[in-house]
Amino acid sequence: MDPEEVAVQEDEGLGWGKSLPVPSVQEMVRKDSQSVPERYIQDQNNRPLDSEFSPDLCEIPILNFSLLASGDGEEQRKLDLACKEWGFFQIMALHDLKAAEAAFFKLSMEEKKRYAMGENDLQGYGQGYVVSKQQKLEWCDLIFLVTLPPKIRKFKHWPVSIPGFKEAVEAYSAEMQKVTEELLANLSLLMGMEKEELKSLHGEMKQAMRMNYYPLCSRPELVLGISPHSDASTITLLIQDDELTGLQIRHKQKWVPVKPIPNAIVVNVGDALQVWSNGVQKH
Template sequence: MVSNGDPAIEKSEFIQEIIRRNPSCIPERYLRSEEDKAKDVDMSALAADIPVLDLSLLSNGSKEELQKLDNACKDWGFFQVTNHGITAEVLQGTKKAAAEFFNLPIQEKTKYLFRPEFRQGYGQPFPVAEDERLDWSDSLLLFLDPSQNRCPELWPATPPEFKGAVEAYSAGVRKITEELFGCLSLIMGLEKDALLGLHEEMRTLMRMNYYPLCCRHDQVLGLNSHTDVCTITILMQDDDVTGLQIRYNGGWVPVKPLPNSLIVNVGDILEIWSNGKYKSIEHRAVTSETRERISVGLFFSPHTAVEIEPLEDILATQKCGRKYKKVKYGDYLKGAIQRRQQGKEHILKFKI
């Protein structure tokens, strides 16, 4: 059944409410076209090839692990990290807080409804054109850094552990990010503090996604294909549910989570700074008919006034010439959020 004709359901942006009203209902705007589905190529056999890096070895300057990082960013744009220093208790506490928020009654969650002027809150975060397919997921977006970008009234008061769990987790992830920036700087031939220096006023956005069950999971997408308009993203998935897929050689490879690991991916800004050496890769999320799923992504970006272009030290080591135009990060971001990302369409506008 596609729709029961209820206009309230058709207009709803909250997937949990659609399911609550009628678990067998999938409104038309969530259904993928046959043409879109026909493009899918299953490459799950390559899932075991997605790189796994040991952050403790990277931190200790292991040349072998640094080479693995370089290869991962060039060949995949994605990797998982283990031994990252965040305890299992902190990870599970964040997942639990997210799950309890999404399980609240809709009347409670809409107290934190998405506010476009702050780009934060619960609900659909991007404008969607009439002809676009909607995502089968609900989201909560909150700015963590800089502190002046926070909107305290949009931070859930329930569950009471929510703020403490997020603060503990984000503090640990920020340390990981700073460590990765140092390692990335070294393998790019820069001073170790170069990338961190380009993030003097680092922007950190958190996005919690809830992917409910779907009776026709092969007909919808939890998140449509996109790249991330940031420097790097660090993602925490449920340990036992696979939903993230990355585009590789024209197909889709599932990222099967390792217990207590984190997923890191290259964003558009790192691709531009590296003049295309490192790749911002399309990715998407699929759903399940038997298991719900939660993910927590932290997106790290420079200040909106920072000018983004291939770094001169990188250009000096390459023979291919400049591949990207110069753009202020704020302008890049503004263009990206005016319409929901589709594949790599946004970064392609800045290629020379």
């Protein structure tokens, strides 16, 4: 499982998109842990080749957030290099959301359906970006919540019946907003702009949180938890499972597994930041 927090610029009136309803992978595995339905089996040319994987675990650049926040020049140079050469880095920060997330996915299927995505909305429980009945599906269930600004939250999709869930999400959201604003300030300076310039380009900053659940699969070589992609956001902040190496990033034409570090947040450059930096910062 991994919660993601993203800072994005949403065009007025476009919403967050929509996704067709599909069966829950978690429930499917609960009923039959050995079968992999055809629609989840990736086409041969979409399955990662052994030759495309790096044999080594990757320790992507690790930054000291306290030093960044204090304006340390050396740490800013490390941030600049990480964005230009990798498009990924890790920062150490406190967070406490995993228990609330795990509690949601332990709910019964009937209870989880109470928070299902609407017909024309990505917010809620389901699987995102399913646009046709023919496309291959990802081996993943998720719940997607818009968290900031508070006025656009849709609490009908928040499982508030779980004790402490709302409070954990709000606390995590506030903490990640502080991290986001500090990173954007440092990136603004590195791009030769005023400290608040990147933040101001967003207008009213919007934040969303995606919590992913990846059930065990009897044939993992046939499926993908999440297909290869770049994020449309400015930046994405991602928490990995501390015990499993699941995240892989594309670096120098190889897929490189990222070793989890307890209490670390993986940060990756999104499409918007790459555009705003004229391609200098890489997604």
